[in-house]
Amino acid sequence: MASILNIGVSALKTYQQALNSTGHNIANVNTPGYSRQVINLSSRDPELTPAGWLGTGVELHGINRQYDDFTAKRVRDGRSTVGELDAFYSNAQRLDSILADPAVGLSPALNDFFNAMQELADDPASIPSRQLLLAESRSLVERMHDLDQQFADSQAQVNRRLDDVVQEIDRLAESIANANDAVVSALGHGSHQTPNDLLDQRDELINELSDLVNITTVEQSDGAMNVFIGRGQVLVVGNVASDISTVSSPADASQRDVIFSNDFGDTNISSELDGGELGGLLSFRREMLDTTRNQLGLVALGISMQMNQQHQLGIDLDGDVGGAIFSTPEIQVLGNANNSGGAVTASYGTLSDLTASDYKLEYDGGNSYTLRRLSDNTTTSIDTGGASPFTTAEIDGFSLTIDSSGVAQGDSFLIRPSRGAADSMQLLIDDVRGFAAAGRLQSAVAIDASGNPVNSGTAVISQPSISSGSGLPLAANMVFSFSDDADGAGNSGFVISNGPAPPNNYILYDPATESAGKSFPSSANPSQFDSFGGLSFRISGTPTVGDQLIVRNNTNAATGDNRNALALAAMQSQDRMLNLSASYSEVYSQLVAGVGASTRQAEASLAAQEGLLERNRASQEEVSGVNLDEEAAKLVQFQQAYQASAEMIKVANSLFDTLLSAVR
DSSP, rough: OOOOOHHHHHHHHHHHHHHHHHHHHHHTTTTTTTTOOOEEEEEEEEEOEEEEEEOEEEEEEEEOOOOOOHHHHHHHHHHHHHHHHHHHHHHHHHHHHHHTTTTHHHHHHHHHHHHHHHHHHTTTTOOOHHHHHHHHHHHHHHHHHHHHHHHHHHHHEEEEEEEEHHHHHHHHHHHHHHHHHHHHHHHHSSSSOHHHHHHHHHHHHHHHHHHSSSEEEEOTTTSOOOETTTTTTTEETTTOOEEEEEOOOOOOSSEEEEEETTTTTTEEEGGGGGGGHHHHHHHIIIEEEOOOOHHHHHHHHHIIIIHHHHHHTOOOOTBBBBOSSOOOOEEEEEETTTTOOOOOEEEEEOGGOOOOOOOEEEETTEEEEEEETTTTTEEEEETTOSSSSSSSSBBBTTTEEETTTTTOOOOEEEEEESSTHHHHBBBOOOOGOOOOOOEEEEEOBBBOHHHHBOOSOOOOEEEOOSSSOOTOOOOSEEEEEEEETTTSSOOOOOEEEESSSSTSSEEEOOOHHHOOOOOOOOOOSSTTTTGTTTTTEEEEEEOOOOOOEEEEEEGGGSSSSSHHHHHHHTTTOOOOOOOTTTTHHHHHHHHHHHHHHHHHHHHHHHHHHHHHHHHHHHHHHHHHHHOHHHHHHHHHHHHHHHHHHHHHHHHHHHHHHHHHHHHH
């Protein structure tokens, strides 16, 4: 029944709730994820009177949550992108600062090492020069160790953070499932009113989850929000959360894998995750950290093994053949912890063909294996023909020996040709006299018992160079005797004694046309001296028949012979790596430049995405944010309405008193 009292009471109650709603907005102005709530007032149903339809007051029809799905999704996606870029950039920046720091970077140590080698070449008999080279060699090894340890520390830090992030994802998933339960329960009361604060709390949990990993959401008809990660893995469905955890990788125990667990079992989803801090950590590890460690190892490999090869082509101050300067690492081959059997070893081949990639060898069944280069997924098929063990041809600078005993289809092996080479590099020389600066062979002309030359012509032979230790030391002096019929066909040249066997026991040389000089072996017979250290030399001048030139073992290492030291020093600028396209310094420079470029790109992308996120947040704030000035105005408005409603009740009371007075 319409009356001023009933109308006043309805208004009083309604505006009391309006004041409460406005106060609720003001109280939550700084609450993360809170969406502004707006009351929806409507007039109560009128009553029919003789004079017409008469209003009966006001009622609170609902409290609406100011929320836009599209804007909220853009903010959520932006948070995921920024989280990924921020994690990648912060880790990349730390790596970049390590490489750029002269105190720990490799370039200064590399330059100092080769400068010391050049000083030895300038004065090969100098003990101080040798002491300097020993010190710089030791510094180079220590710098390799320091850098690789820094990278190992970064990997350990990534592992720890992966554990923490995945634990947080698991906690948030459980919280979202509980929030779903609360939302569904609230909606099930049949009031047809949305539980605004519960929805805000659930959305904020989902937003926090998007900071950690890229997600997609689908709302159910009952109001529950399902959450998906990776390639459609259901993290939350209704009030049930799947488990997500980290474990040591069965392929490489030093790394952590992300495991998704549900009623169907456990699945490694590390390669399927992106976005958020988790995606940033995984992409940093995959795209930068692993590659950087491999590239550093590649530099260490090139220096240690190729320097050793050249050093062993010389002799030291004591006349001994040069030994290895640095230790030679072994190729890491890691069998998957879930393998049924089989074994694989790897050996280095042509070092210039090595890449900075890791490889995965997988057994396909029968006699078939597939080798996958992980940097670009290039595959090589291997057929063992049923042999076990079976050794492959050289692939990218290394070969594999495969033992298929007990192997089962799907068994795999991780092959790392360059990983760990920097850490395992050791200096093997501890005596300064052990540096082999002199060449193993030397040339001479025939002399008599008094040491006087016996040749009548002017022919001379250069000091020889060698490319291997094959056939050395020489069993006897190799003698080149000039003849006007060296080949038995009337062509002049030198007949070789104690050298290559017929028909390679001569070299052609025409004094009339070649006195300016001719290099050997000739292009017509390039492998002529392969069994004698890959000997090469140059003859010039005009010999006469019977003149002899000699190549012999070097017995005068202490007299200033610097040929091997020069060859070692020259290696600094020679393109010996990456298919003979880069020097050691260039490989390291590419490493530094690559890390720097990726870091700058991540920084620029992060700044751009942060700007975009702020604009999207501003758009969301326009829809959902609390404006204190607006709420203050509403507070005054509703307060005045409340006071007016109270006046109506007061008037009704006065009318009632008047009525009572009239009937007394």
